[in-house]
Amino acid sequence: MSKVTDIVEELAVPILDDLQLELVDIEYVKEGKNWYLRLFIDKENGVDIEECGIVSERLGEKLDEMDPIPHNYFLEVSSPGAERPLKKAQDFTKAVGKQVNIKTYEPVEGEKEFEGKLTEFNGETLKIDVKIKTRTKTIEIPYNKVAKARLAVVF
Missing domain, CATH: 3.30.300.70 (RimP-like superfamily, N-terminal)
Structure with a gap:
């Protein structure tokens, strides 16, 4: 069944x-x-x-x-609410330009959780601009390493 x-x-x-x-x-x-x-x-x-x-x-x-x-x-x-989960590739495509929260199965650049602006998704890699103190850094996360993702609420 x-x-x-x-x-x-x-x-x-x-x-x-x-x-x-x-x-x-x-x-x-x-x-x-x-x-x-x-x-x-x-x-x-x-x-x-x-x-x-x-x-x-x-x-x-x-x-x-x-x-x-x-x-x-x-x-x-x-409704999925303001913190809508991102599950399918099309969800990530629609979320480009928005704030997201991503958790990965294994560390990427030493971290497993990221919050920032999703700037690009090509089907295999997500690019996220995260703020680190006073600067912005672009992190590339392989799509197959994403454990959980959702839109992030911005105040």
Whole structure:
């Protein structure tokens, strides 16, 4: 049997395509004694609560029909928020010019965490301008070394 998130993605993508929405991420996690199935969706100018409700209703119907999850869970559909995760190559391409936070699997130039402006992404390497005291340094991070990435909130 496929992972729950894979099955949910198969069910959700046609619904989202129909509504011209993008699937950002899916989480299926246990918190305390409860299971949560979370979908994070977005579009160019952000999603509103009504769109989240429509997706939740349509996906809920499909999940009830197929019944791929053997126990009770809570379905949550929401925007990814200001600190949107960057998962796919296209996410990084869209994030060029924005502030990002990157964590790597192994050190790059002696560090495993970087925050700065993503200035370039060519599919294999990210270039990030990070501030070090009074100067800016460009760090090149191999895409295959990125463990976790998200947009960073700038104040």
